[in-house]
Amino acid sequence: MDAEAAKLIGAGITAIGMGLAAMGVGNIFGSFLSGALRNPSAADSQFTRAFIGAALAEGLGIFAFVVALILIFVA
């Protein structure tokens, strides 16, 4: 296989990683919402934690994005 083609295929495959991170972020906010609807009075105090969890999960998806960028522009 052509090396250039392999790079582009690899960059495309990293999109799977980003999709999985999207599932993680969706899971965090989904769980936060279902918890918040059960006990709305406790929701405000856990809002920051939901964002921290989302930021950490999102960071892993962003590593996949960076791999794609490196494959396209650097490697």
Place this chain on the structure above:
Amino acid sequence: MASGPSGGIDPIHQFAITRLGPSVSLFGNDISLTNASFFMIVVLGLAYLLMIYGTRQRAIVPGRLQSAAESVYELVHSTVASTMGQEGMKFLPLVFSLFIFVLLCNLVGLIPGAYTVTSQIVVTFALALLVISVVIIYGIAKHGLHFFGLFAPSGVPKALLPFIVLIEVISFLSRPISLAMRLFANMLAGHIALKVFAGFIVTLSAAGAWVAIAPLPLIMIVALYALELLVACLQAFVFAVLTCIYLNDALHPGH
């Protein structure tokens, strides 16, 4: 926006650094004024004006500018207080400066034609290195060798301890990288997405009858722009919150 090497529209062109004034060099390094450094100065000026003019009147019933300055301060103050406690108040100036700098960089970058300073990884990585250096230096200065207890959680079985320590060290070392990457990649990806959809309008307008659906990407840009506004504020907040959490490790290293 300029055309790329393949004849299409190049969404990366917006991140190009161009020199604005004459070339200045110091000790062999190019330190001339570029669009990136110019917008960094603009951001600092805006932060200065917001805080100076926002807090000058000190009215009981705040005006719009004073409310903006006060609510930003309140947000950072409550975040610092809830993650680090009263002990962490000495880090409030650091966290507040980081928050307002990142927030204004992100927001100024959203103005069409302006340069997004935080889309350069060197800027975000410098900020992340500053945070981690403060954590390490303050942690060792305050707790000495006890600071390294951060890597050995209490209550772990002896057999597992080497692996846990290894994982904790790797997770600690990846913190500055992930802190820098998160902000950089969010800004980069958002601005690329905006330019890609803007490119669709140009391509469709040049494609004969397809011009009829050219407004669709325009609507998409408006929606994406709203999302980017949210992301700009959210990422600044996340940067500040994670800074607080990492600083909390320096304050209370035991698990």
